[in-house]
Amino acid sequence: MSGRTYQQEMAANGFAVIENVFTDKEIDILIGIIERADSSNETFRKTKDLFAIRQFLKEVPDAAHAIFTPGLNAVVKELFGTGYQVVKSIYFDKPGDSNWFVSYHQDLTISVKEKADLPGFGPWTVKQQQYAVQPPLTILESNFTIRIHLDDTDEQNGALRVVPGSHNKGIYRPETIDWDKETEVSCKVRKGGMMIMRPLLLHASSRTTNSNKRRVIHIEFSNQELPAPLQWSELMQ
Template identity: 30%
Template structure:
């Protein structure tokens, strides 16, 4: 089975060894410098007296993060799935620092970042996160998106790995998911997970005294630069520059 066939069937797939250890080290160093520079920013999420465990608004804090998507075979895969107009619409960062782990229950990713909240028609439940308006998107939007999770550490049974329900991306509501066994994902630093937003997923705590990070750059990509009902993406960074007229 090819990666494309698995993505369509299961809603997720891995591209292995996309980034060399040296590239991963550079990305970690860049992000470390940015978190120190923006340590008091609401977009950088920290616990009481703990290290950063997440961050929002990376397209503002770290604009160069988009370049991570412009390498092969990742760029070719995204253009194959999303088309020539593919763009990055939101970037997050996650970590489970040693001694400061966390867990998430089963869920699907419905929320998108928009320029402004408007009437709730196709889009619902307007909120604001770290100063950025967000709404719950309908299936017609989410089905034309792919999430790219670039792993900066190995993901193992010890550091709270991601669990997914294969095939659940075909259903908007978790209550409609087919009864299927979950799969626990493992990978190496430099591997990339492609995942549809509607895949039902969860993760548990890292094991006590594991002493491992689980750092991930989470990039949400969309096929269309224009949203329905007059909504606009907060960010839309084209993966490929427009051709000159």
């Protein structure tokens, strides 16, 4: 599909799946970089159901050159133009025997360096010394996320389930979903492909049932400047 078609999908549905953004060799290089990373830092979360690295591009800086290939940069520029910067990054490794799942939700918070009481920003949370806050809706509506898949992902190993068009409905509480009116789509992505989504898109992930791993690099972009003294915690130029 053309960039124009993906733009139309994003506008109407809040997400798009783009295959073959990375070659198998490029993905294997990325996996090697991650496996060599020092996992002793507190931003690394390790349980039997999930291995995650918060502030991924800070903790594994060598991954940046392997992620931001000419191919990826071209896709982002074609779909969103210039002016967007990376503001958050997480690596998820969901093992093949994982029971970890995530119920329907929107990504309503952004990560910032320090807490500051400003109109329109709140409530606040802090996790692993990382401040998160719900910003004004205009910021969330302009942001987008890419999810780079290091493994084939389908319904059996935790592919995202989404409600198309829910990103256009503001704050949408999961308990109010009317399934007589809404539909659910499973977003299958092959190794080397990626899913692009708006943070306000309602999404969920099921338990793994086929014993296959699901490794994903999650990167959030914004073209918004935060009001002082707030600063993005992971701003990459």
